[in-house]
Amino acid sequence: xxxxxxxLQATWNYERQQGLGWAWxxxxxxxRFYPDRGVRCDRLAEHTAFFNTQPTxxxxxxxxxxxxxxxxxxxxxxxxxGMRRVKNVLASSLAALGDRMFWLTLRPLxxxxxxxxxxxxxxxxxxxxxxxxxxxxxxxRFAGVAWGYRLGPAVLSGELRPRLERMIGAWxxxxxxxxxxxxAVLLAPGGSPRxxxxxxxxxxxxxxxxxxxxxxRPSPTEWAFGAGILSLIxxxxx
Amino acid sequence: MIPELxxxxxxxxxxALDAAxxxxxxxxxxxxxxTVLGFLWRDMPTALTVAIVLQILAASTLPVGARTPEDxxxxxxxxxxxxxxxxxxxxxxxxxxxxxxxxxxxxxIAAALGVPLLKWQRRRNESLSRWCxxxxxxxxxxxxxxxxxxxxxxxxxxxxxxxxxxxxxxxAALLGVARSQSLWLARAWALAQPLWIGLGLAQLLxxxxxxxxxxxxxxxxxxxxxxxxxxxxxx
Numbered sequence: 001x002x003x004x005x006x007x008l009q010a011t012w013n014y015e016r017q018q019g020l021g022w023a024w025x026x027x028x029x030x031x032r033f034y035p036d037r038g039v040r041c042d043r044l045a046e047h048t049a050f051f052n053t054q055p056t057x058x059x060x061x062x063x064x065x066x067x068x069x070x071x072x073x074x075x076x077x078x079x080x081x082g083m084r085r086v087k088n089v090l091a092s093s094l095a096a097l098g099d100r101m102f103w104l105t106l107r108p109l110x111x112x113x114x115x116x117x118x119x120x121x122x123x124x125x126x127x128x129x130x131x132x133x134x135x136x137x138x139x140x141r142f143a144g145v146a147w148g149y150r151l152g153p154a155v156l157s158g159e160l161r162p163r164l165e166r167m168i169g170a171w172x173x174x175x176x177x178x179x180x181x182x183x184a185v186l187l188a189p190g191g192s193p194r195x196x197x198x199x200x201x202x203x204x205x206x207x208x209x210x211x212x213x214x215x216x217r218p219s220p221t222e223w224a225f226g227a228g229i230l231s232l233i234x235x236x237x238x
Numbered sequence: 239m240i241p242e243l244x245x246x247x248x249x250x251x252x253x254a255l256d257a258a259x260x261x262x263x264x265x266x267x268x269x270x271x272x273t274v275l276g277f278l279w280r281d282m283p284t285a286l287t288v289a290i291v292l293q294i295l296a297a298s299t300l301p302v303g304a305r306t307p308e309d310x311x312x313x314x315x316x317x318x319x320x321x322x323x324x325x326x327x328x329x330x331x332x333x334x335x336x337x338x339x340x341x342x343x344x345x346x347i348a349a350a351l352g353v354p355l356l357k358w359q360r361r362r363n364e365s366l367s368r369w370c371x372x373x374x375x376x377x378x379x380x381x382x383x384x385x386x387x388x389x390x391x392x393x394x395x396x397x398x399x400x401x402x403x404x405x406x407x408x409x410a411a412l413l414g415v416a417r418s419q420s421l422w423l424a425r426a427w428a429l430a431q432p433l434w435i436g437l438g439l440a441q442l443l444x445x446x447x448x449x450x451x452x453x454x455x456x457x458x459x460x461x462x463x464x465x466x467x468x469x470x471x472x473x
Contacts, residue, residue, distance in 0.1 A: 006261040007259070007260060007386055007390075009258045009259055010259040010260060010386050010390050011259075011363045011370075011385055012258060012363060013360050013362075013363035013364040013366070014360055014361065014364060015367060016364075016367050020366070020386075021386075024382045037377060038377055040379065041377045041378070041379050045371050048370060048371045055262055103300050104300060104445050107264065107297065111267065111296070111297035112442065114269045114270075115294060119290060121283070123282055125273070126270040126274075129267060129269055129293075130264055130270055134263055137263065137264075138263070172446045172448065172453065173453060175442070175446040176443065176446045176447060176453045176457040176460070177459075177460035178460070179439055179443050179460075180456070180460030181461070181464040182439060183439065184461045184462075184464035184468060186432070187465060188465055188469060189468075190468065190472060191468040191471050191472020192472055198428075198432050201433050202432040202433075202436045205432055205433040205434065205437045205440070206436040206440045208433075208436070209438065209440020209443075209444075210443070212440070212441070213441050219307075220298040220437065220441050224434050224437055225343075225350075227437060228339075228346070228426075228430050228434065231429040232422075232426045232430075234426075234429060235422060235429060
């Protein structure tokens with residue numbers, strides 16, 4: 001199931017979002033719990049309904065859903081509505097935690113670690129980025145199914161959530177330190193300071209970026225595009 | 239040059255898969271694809287110069303909530319690919335700076351134009367999911383595997399085609415500019431590169447700090463200590 005969870009977003013669409021991927025990832029468990037092909041296909045069809053959460057932490061929900069399906073195959077409860085309610089609750093709490101954990105913290109941190117190595121000319125920056133992210137991402141993706149199965153729908157109400165919250169705080173702290181180190185490396189690569197013009201423009205970029213970050217629109221890419229056009233205009237040959 | 243071009247467009251397909259449909263391992267991030275392209279084209283300095291800028295911009299673009307962010311998986315491959323293709327036709331180092339500038343522009347445009355393409359694929363997947371549910375209700379469990387194979391095939395095909403089109407258009411439109419305006423582009427690069435890096439780093443800093451004073455202090459301390467260590471090491 002952990003391996004199949006890698007394809008959770010393969011068929012992402014606006015109508016059901018990860019619904020189809022969810023059913024695909026859950027199908028090994030359903031094969032075990034429902035030997036009858038007809039019942040199994042009905043359950044699979046139920047699971048193709050709308051589902052969306054952060055893709056890595058979805059493993060926890062998959063494990064919990066497998067535990068519930070096992071219970072359902074033995075006792076008949078929960079019914080389809082109960083199953084849907086549990087999935088919705090898990091999806092929203094895992095998305096809130098996972099978005100902060102992976103998209104807002106770990107991915108930028110991994111990128112910064114990669115950039116600081118690449119800025120010194122090393123091709124190992126890419127490897128650092130990839131390993132730093134995947135140690136956590138793949139670890140949680142595979143271990144998460146077992147945790148979810150063991151703890152069931154209460155997977156986030158125990159010790160796991162505070163532990164992950166502490167981890168996010170620690171990563172953010174490392175992240176600001178790495179951004180500070182990148183700025184220092186850019187200002188004085190190898191210890192010899194860059195020309196004053198470079199330092200002033202870098203500072204201007206930082207200031208502009210901090211101002212731009214206060215608003216969602218224009219996006220960072222739109223700001224960067226504008227800055228690039230401005231650079232072309234300012235240096236236009238006269 | 240043919241093997242390098244083929245390798246670049248295939249990498250475009252792989253990046254399109256990794257970005258969302260398969261595994262999301264960050265193989266599709268511009269620094270990773272840029273480094274692979276640097277090895278492929280045997281020009282690591284140009285590849286890393288462009289990849290660093292695109293990576294910082296990609297990291298500051300977040301796939302949170304309902305917003306579809308710019309497609310930097312494609313932007314990374316196209317940006318670094320165009321820069322390497324243009325740089326392979328230049329003899330002087332200063333002309334390579336101009337190629338880096340054009341590469342970053344090409345990457346940003348490819349990333350922005352990739353969004354409608356992603357939306358189109360997601361709309362195509364809607365009918366796939368409806369078909370799949372109907373097949374499952376009819377007792378055909380194999381439909382799930384077929385639907386996934388179709389969606390993955392589509393994503394790979396779109397990635398390969400889009401990177402090929404962008405590389406072709408980019409090189410056709412920019413080769414002449416890179417040759418004739420190399421001095422102007424190099425001057426613009428000297429201004430734009432720190433501006434872009436500063437802009438992106440500020441976005442990352444903002445995401446990490448979250449208005450906490452202690453984190454701002456850590457940023458300042460890390461900056462000062464690293465700078466001091468670099469200067470001491472140099473002297």
